[in-house]
Each structure stands twice: as C-alpha cells, then as structure tokens.
Amino acid sequence: MSEPRTTTPTLDKDPGTTPPAPADGSGRFWSARRVPAAVVAVLLLAAAGLLLYDIAAVRAHRPAMHWRRALARQLAERPLDDVWVLAGAAVTVVLGLWLIALAVTPGLRGLLPMRRPHPDVRAALRRDAAALLLRDRALDVTGVRSVRVRMRRKRAEVRVVSHFRDLDEVGADLYTALTEAIQQLGLPRPPTLSVQVTRPGRKG
Template sequence: MTEPQNPEHGTQRLPTVQPVEHGDVLELDQSASSAAYDPVPAKERGGGGAGRFWSTRRIPAGILALVVLGGAGLFLYDVAAVRAGHPAMQWRRSLADELARRPLNDVWVLTGAAVATVIGLWLIVLALTPGLRDLLPMRRDRPDVRAALDRTAAAMVLRDRAVEVSGVQSVRVRMGRSKVGVRAVSHFRELDDVRADLDTVLSTGIGELGLARPPSLSVHVRRPAKKG
C-alpha cells in the first residue's frame, strides 16, 4: 500500500496488521529497534595505532607565565629596594602583618588556600591530559605522518550515509570518542529492516573513516511522533 507523502509534516506509517496463532490481530503504530556494533580490533585491521593529539594550551600557559613574571619581578624589585636602604612597599608590609595576626583557621586564610589549591589542581590536570577532545586520531599507515578527523565532520559523514538508507526520514548522529549514537526516524519499511541497513551502512562508514580506535555503534530507530 502506498503511503502519503507530506514534506511539511512528514509521513505517518499506516497501522500494520499481523496474524498471530489464535487468529487475533496485532496493531502496531510505533515501535523501536536498537543494535550494537563492536569494531574489529586494531591488530586484525592492520595499520599502526596513533595516540591522541596534545593541546599546546597557549592561553593558560601565557596567563600563568605573565602572572609568575609579574609577581616575581615585583618581589625582586621590592627586595632590591630594601637591600638598598629603602623601606619595603606598603602592600608587602600590610600582607606580612595580616599573615602574622590571622590564625590558620581564619576564613580568609582558608579561602585563599582553597583558591590556590584549585588553581594548582587545574594546572596539574592541564599538564597531564592531552585535551583536543574534538580530534579523533586516525591510523598511522606511515610512521612519519599523523592525522586526525574532527568529530563534527565525522558525524556529518555518517549522517549523510544514514539519510541515504531507504525509509529513513531524519537522523541524528552523536559522535563520541568511544561510541557513535545514531537515532533515526523511519516513516516506512519495517523498523528491523531499516535498522539492519543502518547497521551495515554505518559500520562500513566507520571503518572507512580510518580511525585508530573505531568507536562502537549504537542505532535506535523509531516511528515519527503522531500529530495531535
């Protein structure tokens, strides 16, 4: 049976009537299907692996360098002035007096220590983590060449392949570093058939992206929401 097509409101799948053992009928207006795809291990695919790209983090490094340079320069100037017989700067005398009078459990002392701790932990995390989460490393077929694929671009490639599958009305692709989540809307054909075609097309597409660590694939297919 031919179903109506409407570019503005989409198409609605007519109820499907299927016989069962006792002669009753089962009416299906909506259903969903999901599948999981496990990529082939890198050793079986061939090609060398590649680590993640590390961010240079110029902005945090530049800010930290300026702060350290300014503070060190100010302290050195004040120390040199004191050694030359001049009095210490007012801010340094006030700071020394405040630190001498306030106990360790003072609110301002604890607040300053907490802020310094948070900044230090943040700098340690920046130093030990690669960053650049939007870049997916590609396989290194040549040891002197490194390449990466942007996650948004990879998601667009897979989406373009998914919309070409017969029965797919719309599709959303969320590209992660370890998993690809695909949520499609199918306005005709059986959902299991659409899902199977999406599994085949997208698993092939993921393999052709040439990623060093191909993510797993999760596909979810449903019918369009009914218009009230």
C-alpha cells in the same frame, strides 16, 4: 506503509569486531595550551617583577611597599583556621590541580586519531566531520527521514526518524551501512555503534 509501532528497536554493537587494516594508531594529539601557559607566565612574571622591585627598594634603604607589610602582618596575626586563610588555600589548591590536569592530559578531544600507515605520518579526523559522514550515509538508507549523530571517542550514537518501511528493516540496513562507514574512517579503534530508529512524533 506499515502501521505505527509501539516499540523502539535499538542496535548497539561494536563494529570493532571486524578486523581493521593492520596499522598502528597515531595516538592522542596534545594541545599546546597556549592560553593557559601565557596567562600563567604573565602572572608569574608580574609577581616576580614586583617582588624583585620591592626587595631592591628595601636593599636601597627604602621602606617596603605597603602591600607586602600588610600581607606579612596578616599572615603573622591570622590563625590557620581563619576563613580567609582557608579560602586562599582552597583557591591555590584548585588552581594547582587545574594546572596539573592541563599538564598531564592531551586535550584536543575534538580530534579522533587515525591509523598510521607510515611511522612518519600522523593524521586525525575531526569529530564533527566523522558525524557528518555518518549522517550522510544514514540519509542514503531508504525510509530514513531525519538523522542525529553524536560522535564520541568510543561511541557513535545515531538517532533516526523513519517515516515508512518496517523499523527493524531500517535499523538493520542502517547498522550495515554505518558499520561500513565507520570502518572507512580509518580509526585504529572503531567506536561502538548505537542505532535507534523511531517513528515521527516519538521521542527515543
């Protein structure tokens, strides 16, 4: 058994340098955004219905609802630099930007698009499933005691605790095994692999 080391070797390379199978990617999967869409639709429907009822009541020679008279009076009397006016404008802008962001971003960040062997086939791999596969492959390497994997869209961070063997040897074996595992995931753009190996009791 080798003596405890004072250094922490880190391998940070891009397995994407190995040419993947010739196939296009599936592209990001778009979220349906059902909850935000339902909330916005309900709010707009309620506001439109209430305003339509009030307008119909005024046309029928009945007084306008109290809230609309109070709102019209407040808008006429309050200056533009009033705190409440500025606060309402800020909230409206934030909500508008949030809705725009939901409309132009795909969402579903937990899905990794896979290579597309046929134009009519689209597939994706969950990040937690990819992380579990890399963890299992890392545990198969001799000398590995525990593994933590953090899978992102463009980077796979693997933190390993080794209780015997030379750290450099363990790191080299891990890089080889995990590079092969990443290529087998079927991703069009394999993430950058970062491998860090430490001894028990050390933080890396």
